Amino acid sequence: TKEQFITQFKKRLSEKYAMGVEDASPTELYNTLGSLMHSAYSSDRHHTWRQYLLNKQKQAYYFSIEFLPGKLMASNLLNMDWLETVEEGLAELGIDLADLTEVEQDMALGNGGLGRLASCFMDSIASCGLPGNGNGIRYEYGLFKQKFIDGHQVELPDDWLSTGNVWEVRKDSKAVDVCFYGQVHLEEDANGKLKPVYKNQQVLRAVPYDTGMIGYKNNIVNNMRLWSVEIPNSEESKYRSLEERRTIEDLTAVLYPDDSNAKGQMTRLAQEYFFVSAGIQSIVRYYHTLKEPIHRIHEYVAIHINDTHPALCIPEFMRIMLDEEGMSWEEAWAVTLKVMSYTNHTIMAEAMEKWPIDMLKQLLPRIYQIIEEIDRRFVEETELKVHDRSIIDRTRIINHNQVHMAHLAIIGSHSINGVAKLHSELLKTVVLHDFYSLYPARFNNKTNGIAERRWLQLANRPLSSVLDKTIGTSWRDNPEDLQQLLNYQDDQKVLNALAAAKRQNKENLAALIKKTQDITVSPDAIFDVQIKRLHAYKRQLLNLMHIIKCYQDIKNNPDSEFYPRVFIFGAKAAPSYAYAKTIIKCINETANLVNNDPDVKDRLKIVFLENYNVSLAEVIIPAADVSEQISLASKEASGTSNMKLMLNGAVTIATLDGANIEIRDAVGEENINIFGITEQEVYDYYESNTYSAVSYFEKDPVIRRVLEAFIDGTIPNIQSEGREVFDSLIRYNDEFFVLRDFESYVKAQEKITECYKDKRKWQKISLINIANAGVFSADETVKRYADDIWQIEPVTEYSSKKG
Ligand code: C3B
Structure with a gap:
């Protein structure tokens, strides 16, 4: 009730800051409310976790290099069913809730649609009572802050953690090690099994920060687990200088603001492996607490690869099944396929990630071996299936000295979906047509949605x-x-x-x-x-x-x-x-x-x-x-x-x-x-190569007049920019058919x-x-993902019948 809230709120404020409402700043009031909320939903989080555990429920893990939740206070209040009570209670204390939410910094660990979708899904998964969790990176700096200076974009760092984060909980006890670099070779162990032996590895510590994902008025609280890098105690002596330490810590320092153009940076690749490896290790560790045999893990775990960035889930899962769980290749591959699913979010060629072989080999030697073997077996198996060998060149993972992440994701997943009907059709008929011909049953559509x-x-x-x-x-x-x-x-x-x-x-x-x-x-x-x-x-x-x-x-x-x-x-x-x-x-x-x-x-x-x-x-x-x-x-x-x-x-x-x-x-x-024009007309133009932007410029006086404004001084201060735009349309033939439309x-x-x-x-x-x-x-x-892809079911109260 409102009265209870007021009492609790004042009490918490006094405990936390030794203050009364009159003296507290909006930040102090915000932190007080956040901490009160956090205490309240933590017991629901615990209860939810216990239900999943006792029911041994199959859970989905949504691996995404981006999450873009924005602010959490208002949506948490809404989902907790506290919003009205808190608003009224605060009003009675002379506080406007809007002044408190103003204080919160946007959690901007994403670039745009991809990351925002992941966060809408987190909200919906919890709200539908589905056992699903996020897995990603806790970037110290989120997407840059944009300023305009003389009309130009200038980027400033987004130091979003500087004011603290009331929603996250650091879980030291759940940290894991993630290894990079070094050399690896395989040796037979006592049972005649090949085991990797490592030399000179760099060991880093992945520390999870958990944020409750609160369901809408259903007392379900799922988890978004974001990983942060640290130097493990055992390695402290290796990194003496501040600079060396900083290089390590840079791993989770910034979100790459260019999601379509990874440009081969080692850090980006290391980021991808870091959250994938940490996430999968923690999933497998949890699975062992269920005391079920490892070859049934797909009955309890679904891993979703959100765009290609987490595609290393596939070789990493294989690595753990092979090297740590002692499975044969065939057994490991069978469960991996059943566990993994992949969403493609774009057909833009430049967003189709590829990594140079040398880089992967150097950074992740064991993972590279496994990718090579996946590729080898794929080629071997596909040769038996197809007449036209060129299809293999177009679909294999390793080609032209590069590792194709989308190919890896497709070959290692039982489900591949696009994000709208047209997009999913284009995947089947054009972009991923070869794969569709190999694995038609894997392809499906899941049109996006919003919270x-x-x-x-x-x-x-x-x-x-x-x-x-x-x-x-x-x-x-x-x-x-x-x-x-x-x-x-x-x-x-x-x-x-x-x-x-x-x-x-x-x-x-x-x-x-x-x-x-x-x-x-x-x-x-x-x-x-x-x-x-x-x-x-x-x-x-x-x-x-x-x-x-x-x-x-x-x-x-x-x-x-x-x-x-x-x-x-x-x-x-x-x-x-x-x-x-x-x-x-x-x-x-x-x-x-x-x-x-x-x-x-x-x-x-x-x-x-x-x-x-x-x-x-x-x-x-x-x-x-x-x-x-x-x-x-x-x-x-x-x-x-x-x-x-x-x-x-x-x-x-x-x-x-x-x-x-x-x-x-x-x-x-x-x-x-x-x-x-329609998508068909676009492809017809590509086919016939008949698009001529300049003809629109020549025959349409309106277009001509508009384009001239870019170069004749009508719009001041854009000498070079106006020319660049003009040239992109006229000299370089208008790649995106702007003049046509x-x-x-x-x-x-x-x-x-x-x-x-x-x-x-x-x-x-x-x-x-x-x-x-x-x-x-x-x-x-998300219900369609749950039914068709993840095969997870809404939580029910634990019943002892299930044993
Ligand atoms: C985006 C696409 O550009 C959008 O059309 C789509 O709605 C969203 O994903 C969500 O599916 N996208 C993105 O933001 N970043 C990428 N790397 C690829 C796609």
Whole structure:
């Protein structure tokens, strides 16, 4: 109750800081609340763990080099069912919960979609009562903080742990050793079995930090285990200088901000092995406490490889089964296949990880031996199956002096899935077609999903309360109940209420924009949002070109009618991705020009919010009218901001790419704005080699005028950047078909403006989007993983019958 909470809270504050509420800072109050919550859910964590243990339940382990949870306080309060009580209790003490959550630093141990998906899954797995855990790296520095200086992106370190982390628990007793480098050879032991003998290995200590993943009002608390590197006591004497120590500690110091371009850094490879080895060792150690025979481990353990970064799970698991558990190769391979499953998240070639053989051999000699043997056996076995030998060249793991991580992941997993229908189809028919022909039964689709608790219940309370009043509260447990909203699509009262909620969110975002960027925007304007990593294939440039066209239209005809629009961007570019940074600079300089041009008279505003992250997304998404999902068809595996924006009532403008197609199917053609060429047309262009960007420049005066603005000084301060963009389109033939799609994009944008002017029509479309977003709940997605791939079941109370 509220009274109990107030008593406990004051008591804890006094114990912790010897203070009363009046003297405490927001940080002290935040820490007090966090510690109170932590004590409360720790017993649930213990209970959950005991249930799994006593039931000997099969558990899934989600291995991911990225997790992107954002802030945890509000979502933990919601899931613990404490939110209202705590809010009211704090209010009574004169404290606003929002001031406390403000103190928390975003946990940004991920780059974008991949890491955020992992965190949505963690929330959903616990909320569905499923036995599933995360396994990753506790980076000392998260994704860089982005600042703009003269329109350029500048990266600052994200020292997120500097203020402490109330959610994590260091588990010294669960630390394990992870070994690198050295030499290895095989020797026969007393039983005639080959055993590896190591020399000159570097031994590092992996220390786990556990964070409770709290289920939604179900008392289930799962675990996200993140590993941090330390120098083991036994090795202390080896590393005397600060510098040597620092080199070791660097292993878990930073998250690589370039997730698509690992560039062969040893540290990155070492990171991959580090969390994989530590995680698998700790799983096997736990398994032994169940006292079940090792060859049945697949009945108790499922390991998921999230993108290729943890693909070393396969040889590492093999290593432990062979070298430590004494299995034969055949036995070890049989269980490995049954334990492992893999998700592919992209078809972009540069994101298909490959490592030079020499590097792997040097860093992980035993693992390399095992990979070689997996490869050898794969070739041997495949030769018997296929007539066309070239297929082997294209699918084997080791080729051209490189180790292909995706091939390793596919060959060693019983399940391979893509993340949206189109993406999974493309894997089968194009990208992984050879593998599909070898292992058709392994391939399946699992369309991504989002944690609707965070992205609606928490981020958009005005909308949530309209929903409660209109359709009751069952949608909070079962997002598919949002469908009931369809009964109100012609109810003007409900439409008005939804519009009022949107208005409130827009005012909120407008205030943030004023505060952080000092730009005044009107909530009457259309808020048009593109938020995602900056990448050429995502085509922020197409958006910018349309903006420039609007600007030129206004300039050429200053008194013409133009419906006010605010174009909002949020995007980080990988520090080494020069072209992406060029686009940022161009957007910022265009913003400068347009926002300060008196002719524009507030009809156009461009806002590029600095340091896009989960917390910022939680403010932007509820305020969006238009959702920009404009990647070149075939390139975006799924996208998930498309789902979050739809759920919050934004209307989508999209290409037929990734999950956009499933959004269209859910809302109907008339409630989404589709434009652009299809994935088939993209492949036809590749095949025929007939795309000519310059022809669009020559024949379309609008395109010509827009592109000239990049190089003729219209947009100031982008001499070199404007030229680079121009050249990428004209000289290098526009890799992502921006010019090809420009005209249809402009038309779709014009339709959006017309539609928006018809308030009632717009509101109805917005409602239809909200109502149909329930199918994208990550709860449903993880249930499909649980049933089809992991074969895990929700926890039940321990019954002694199970023995
Ligand atoms: C992303 C893809 O780019 C998105 O389309 C997809 O929605 C998410 O993964 C989640 O599946 N992705 C990423 O963020 N990083 C990668 N290395 C590969 C894909």
